[in-house]
Amino acid sequence: MRRASDDLVAEIEVRIASGQFENNKPLPAERDLMDMFGASRTVVREAISTLSNRGLVETKPRFRPVVKKPDYGTVLTATGKIIEHLLSEPGGVTDLYRSREFIERSLARHAALHANKDDIADLKAALEANFEAIDDTPRFFQTDMEFHGVLYKIVRNPIFPAIHEGYLSWLSPSWGKMNRAPDHNLINYQAHKKIYEAILARDPVLAENAMDEHLAVAWEVVKDTLEKK
Amino acid sequence: MRRASDDLVAEIEVRIASGQFENNKPLPAERDLMDMFGASRTVVREAISTLSNRGLVETKPRFRPVVKKPDYGTVLTATGKIIEHLLSEPGGVTDLYRSREFIERSLARHAALHANKDDIADLKAALEANFEAIDDTPRFFQTDMEFHGVLYKIVRNPIFPAIHEGYLSWLSPSWGKMNRAPDHNLINYQAHKKIYEAILARDPVLAENAMDEHLAVAWEVVKDTLEKK
DNA sequence: ACCTGTATTTTGGTCGGACCAAAACATAGT
DNA sequence: ACTATGTTTTGGTCCGACCAAAATACAGGT
Missing domain, CATH: 1.10.10.10 (Winged helix-like DNA-binding domain superfamily/Winged helix DNA-binding domain)
Structure with a gap:
């Protein structure tokens, strides 16, 4: 009926x-x-x-x-509330973060294999903006996200930037309140640089590993903040 | 308010x-x-x-x-209707399929690098079931999905099997009505076998390429059916 | 004519009551 | 114990009403 x-x-x-x-x-x-x-x-x-x-x-x-004609962003806002529930379950945040690691590892590899001139230029610009912001934690956070965002853009599929938005909205809320001192920023910047250079060198394995290490380090810093609650 | x-x-x-x-x-x-x-x-x-x-x-x-306490499957059913709208837009199905290619390519690579004994056994069992069903198209379809499903399982993250379910529910509706003759089945089985063997041989690049080619061929077969409407 | 503050109408949010048909439950008969 | 039947509960729908906030129309001052 x-x-x-x-x-x-x-x-x-x-x-x-x-x-x-x-x-x-x-x-x-x-x-x-x-x-x-x-x-x-x-x-x-x-x-x-x-x-x-x-x-x-x-x-x-x-x-x-x-x-509002729906787009991939609509999907996120519609699922937001459900995801919140899942994240409050034990291991929820971890699963989500691990999935992000999987995706971005693959994105780094993909970028190393397929990025074109413009992509590299965007990446470089994002990296430089990231460097400029090392002493300005809020702005560093912003440029940090944007650097990763470029990688999501390189696959040229509107689904991926939407996924990026999703990770940000679901994983980043707590990050804002964390103390991200300039030396942390420096570490992250250097990791970004390593990723960029691997992509520039067209070395997919190196890019993948650099990303993997970068996210693993970041996880160690944030896991307690995120998984608590 | x-x-x-x-x-x-x-x-x-x-x-x-x-x-x-x-x-x-x-x-x-x-x-x-x-x-x-x-x-x-x-x-x-x-x-x-x-x-x-x-x-x-x-x-x-x-x-x-x-x-119903929400799980990752819940997210899919909740988004189903929105996704439908997106898929009816020009290029929608293509974008979704390309994202699947990206994911499964990475899954194949991941499996080659990290699959354990049990995973390999599951994969082998799925492959054999797939072989048995070559002359039984509906059952082949079933075992086809399950073979891919094993790959989603290997990452040991509940998000991925849910993603698999999503792809199936969004991409497969039309497949059922297609003529998938036994010779098509044979081609797909051989592609699966190639993927399996690459994983068995711990060759990530080969696994990735085998998957890529498999999905590209499959796309050629289904794209007209899917993108029409 | 243009802006501004006020009166009027429209409109979304909420309430209560009512009715129907299907589901859930209880009961009697085999 | 099980099935058939009757009763109660319950979800789906409709109606009319009221309130407060938003949208609109209007009047007055510049």
Whole structure:
């Protein structure tokens, strides 16, 4: 059996996909949707709630729901709450971090094999920005993320930057509060440099190992902060 | 401002986490929840709807919602609908398939480097089951998936089998209807064998390349079916 | 005409009650 | 003990109402 609201959800979805309900514009008022589809307000509201949780509309309480055509980022925000639960379980953060190690190790290898001139230039720029920020921990953190972000970009697949965003939003919340002294920054910078140089030298194994070591060291620093809670 | 239902969601979440609402058992009836939290039925239903979309309870129309402590599989079902939208966009399926290639290439490499005796035995068993099923296309399909599944298992991280499930549920729907003749099966089996042997020989590069070629060939066969629509 | 503060209307959030049909439960009959 | 039947519980839907905040219209001053 199917719920009336499910039908409504489907109908609104096609209108969003077809552009009849324009992207980034507010959805019609609930009472208008009632007329439009001949449904009760209960059903309309339930449908909007579902669409909101699906990420197709963005609802702020008391404001008109805004249509949002989904992208890979939408997936993250939609899963955020579930992931939070998983991370609070024992070993959850560790599993997530290990998966990140796996991915980024492979990314480093991939970059060493396939990065083009522009990629290398981006990487170099990110590395230099990273160096400039060694004495400015917040900014170092920023450039640190961006350096890794370049690697996610090199595969030229929009899924990967989204994954990067995911790791950041799920793993980094606690990092902000940590003491990341300049000497820690220096260590991380040197690790980045090693990775960059391995990629520049087109040495996939070296790049992979450099990344692996970098993340292992970083894990030792953050694991207590992260796995506590 | 916050909605009343959001508070209720939070309260129910803690009761699920604390086990007061037991896993795999039905949630209290809506009218009981009303009493329990002093909320109106509207709010209760809205909260249940949200929990359902979060994956913390499973609702079948007309049945009591069942409490489901989230696991990595939950994330998939929760994102399923959004992913569907993304896949219907031009290039969506291609991006997803390419990401799978990236992951499985790395998995093959990882297996060659780190598989233990048991892993090899599992892989061998999966390969043999695959061989047995060459003349039975549906069963071949099954054993095909399982062979790849072993690779996802070898990293010993619960996130990866979940990713595998995701790829299957998002990419395989159309495959079922395709004509996968026994000679196609044979080709795939031989590719699997090559991968297995590379892993057995502890040759990461060979394993990676074998996987890469396997998936590239498979893509040529399925891309038209998948990207159409 | 343009900006600004105020009155009016619209709209989302919440409530309570009601009805139906299906599910869950209880009961009687074999 | 098991099945068939009757009763109660419960989820899905609809309606009407009220409130407060947002959106809009309006009036007044510059």
